Amino acid sequence: MEKASLREAYGRALLELGKKDEDIVVLDADLSGSTKTGLFAKELPHRFFNLGVAEQDMMGTAAGLAASGKIPFASTFAIFATGRAWEQVRQSIAYVGLNVKIVASHGGITVGDDGGSHQSMEDIALMRILPNMVVIVPADAIEMRKVIYAIAHYKGPVYVRSSRINFPILYNEDYHFQIGKGSIVREGEDITIIATGLMVHYALEAAEELAKVGIEARVINMSTIKPIDKELIIESSKITGAILTAEEHLVLGGLGSAVCEVLAESYPVPIKRIGSLPIFT
Amino acid sequence: MEDRDIEKLKTLAKEIRKDILIMLNRATSGHTGGSLSVVEILIALFFVKMHHLPNDPHFRERDRFVLSKGHAAPALYAVLSKCGYFDRKELAGLRKLGSCLQGHPDSKFTPGIEVPSGSLGQGLSMANGISLALRLDNIPSRVYVVLGDGEVQEGQIWEAAMTAAHYKIDNLCAILDNNRLQIDGWVRDVMNIEPLPKKWEAFGWHVLETDGHDFNQILDVLDEAEKIKGKPTIIIAQTIKGKGVSFFENKVKYHGIAPTDEELEKALKELDG
Numbered sequence: 001m002e003k004a005s006l007r008e009a010y011g012r013a014l015l016e017l018g019k020k021d022e023d024i025v026v027l028d029a030d031l032s033g034s035t036k037t038g039l040f041a042k043e044l045p046h047r048f049f050n051l052g053v054a055e056q057d058m059m060g061t062a063a064g065l066a067a068s069g070k071i072p073f074a075s076t077f078a079i080f081a082t083g084r085a086w087e088q089v090r091q092s093i094a095y096v097g098l099n100v101k102i103v104a105s106h107g108g109i110t111v112g113d114d115g116g117s118h119q120s121m122e123d124i125a126l127m128r129i130l131p132n133m134v135v136i137v138p139a140d141a142i143e144m145r146k147v148i149y150a151i152a153h154y155k156g157p158v159y160v161r162s163s164r165i166n167f168p169i170l171y172n173e174d175y176h177f178q179i180g181k182g183s184i185v186r187e188g189e190d191i192t193i194i195a196t197g198l199m200v201h202y203a204l205e206a207a208e209e210l211a212k213v214g215i216e217a218r219v220i221n222m223s224t225i226k227p228i229d230k231e232l233i234i235e236s237s238k239i240t241g242a243i244l245t246a247e248e249h250l251v252l253g254g255l256g257s258a259v260c261e262v263l264a265e266s267y268p269v270p271i272k273r274i275g276s277l278p279i280f281t
Numbered sequence: 282m283e284d285r286d287i288e289k290l291k292t293l294a295k296e297i298r299k300d301i302l303i304m305l306n307r308a309t310s311g312h313t314g315g316s317l318s319v320v321e322i323l324i325a326l327f328f329v330k331m332h333h334l335p336n337d338p339h340f341r342e343r344d345r346f347v348l349s350k351g352h353a354a355p356a357l358y359a360v361l362s363k364c365g366y367f368d369r370k371e372l373a374g375l376r377k378l379g380s381c382l383q384g385h386p387d388s389k390f391t392p393g394i395e396v397p398s399g400s401l402g403q404g405l406s407m408a409n410g411i412s413l414a415l416r417l418d419n420i421p422s423r424v425y426v427v428l429g430d431g432e433v434q435e436g437q438i439w440e441a442a443m444t445a446a447h448y449k450i451d452n453l454c455a456i457l458d459n460n461r462l463q464i465d466g467w468v469r470d471v472m473n474i475e476p477l478p479k480k481w482e483a484f485g486w487h488v489l490e491t492d493g494h495d496f497n498q499i500l501d502v503l504d505e506a507e508k509i510k511g512k513p514t515i516i517i518a519q520t521i522k523g524k525g526v527s528f529f530e531n532k533v534k535y536h537g538i539a540p541t542d543e544e545l546e547k548a549l550k551e552l553d554g
Binding site for chain 1: 387388389395396397400402403405406413415418448
């Protein structure tokens with residue numbers, strides 16, 4: 001299966017946007033080779049700021065740039081963007097809804113070899129809880145590119161999580177991404193699997209396995225986790241009567257929790273959350 | 282604004298101090314000591330040095346101001362009100378729900394506030410970002426940021442200090458309100474931050490020092506700071522916590538409490554005397 005890098009897609013989209021819009025500025029904290037902001041840095045160095053290994057300062061600097069009308073994209077690994085600098089993101093950015101785009105790579109457990117210290121399994125929860133913050137987890141490189149274009153034109157703080165590893169290609173160029181809208185990637189009437197990021201691909205595999213035993217699963221790519229697509233969740237639970245969520249994140253606070261919140265208040269159906277147990281391994 | 286009549290500025294300082302104490306007394310909580318120590322610095326900036334238009338708070342060529350030691354918000358509010366950013370009657374709402382004057386500076390609610398501040402240590406990074414944006418846009422404005430002395434115990438301050446020097450941010454001037462007290466006691470006892478001038482110099486800054494209550498000196502160093510190119514400047518202002526009211530001066534107790542009715546009456550008398 002053809003795979004592509006979400007990080008590369010981000011770096012290229014950023015450069016294209018930067019060439020068109022003088023207000024786009026990019027910040028990184030010594031990981032521009034990994035996050036791929038280096039592509040922007042190479043061609044538009046006067047609008048690229050490397051803050052060194054200093055994520056808190058990076059978020060504050062981004063806030064100041066945004067307060068002055070710039071559109072800052074700040075990148076580092078997910079664990080540092082959302083953990084190390086959480087209070088800066090809260091106070092300096094989200095609190096007044098500043099137009100900062102935090103695009104973090106190396107989300108989830110697939111960072112792998114770097115070990116538990118670098119496996120970001122709480123980032124979706126940490127960003128989802130912040131008022132004003134939009135949270136997006138793209139499922140392939142094409143969606144990533146569309147997401148970057150969409151958020152560049154959206155005014156307000158956004159967190160985008162990508163991954164170290166390459167993901168299979170899910171969409172073609174005709175795909176239309178809209179902030180706050182999930183997309184049905186497989187139809188079925190027996191159960192709905194709502195997945196995000198890498199797990200969309202596993203959900204599709206699982207659906208094929210289920211089909212072999214006569215169970216047809218609807219699969220949703222819920223790339224925007226906040227604001228979540230309530231209509232699609234409720235419609236799907238009405239059609240299929242049961243929900244399974246799947247995410248590369250703890251089962252606490254992320255996609256599964258977001259879906260539970262909608263269902264518990266609006267249309268309770270049986271639900272099971274697939275994700276990492278809330279333990280450090 | 283360019284009126285260097287020192288006697289006028291001194292009278293203004295008394296009025297601002299009275300406003301601060303009345304606001305804090307009415308609010309029944311807030312930071313008395315650190316608001317009184319920063320009065321002359323704020324007046325020198327807003328009434329002499331800074332180019333700004335209270336009736337057009339967002340005009341492009343304005344000089345920018347960030348109160349990183351956000352707990353001194355009452356002093357800033359009193360100054361902004363005196364400048365004409367908002368009606369004086371708003372001062373009565375300090376710290377009240379729904380008021381435009383929240384406990385710490387909040388750019389959502391208060392005209393003249395550029396960015397939110399008050400969670401200590403974050404203002405210098407934001408001031409750097411503002412300075413870089415001005416530079417990118419070729420706007421010749423200056424950015425002023427006031428830091429507390431206890432505040433520089435925050436690690437982010439030193440991250441931002443490196444950034445300002447690394448990017449040669451010379452449209453930025455930091456002013457450190459060195460009143461030597463923090464909420465738990467003398468700064469030197471809680472967590473020593475000295476030697477301040479050597480530390481900032483080592484981080485690549487041009488360091489100036491002043492008596493933070495002497496308008497002539499403050500204005501001189503602010504003028505000098507403007508001439509420094511290729512590096513950021515910090516003015517270390519020696520100040521007295523609680524300045525202007527004898528029984529608040531150098532008293533750690535008044536870092537974080539408001540004057541009682543009795544204290545207010547006494548303080549106002551002293552300021553008028």
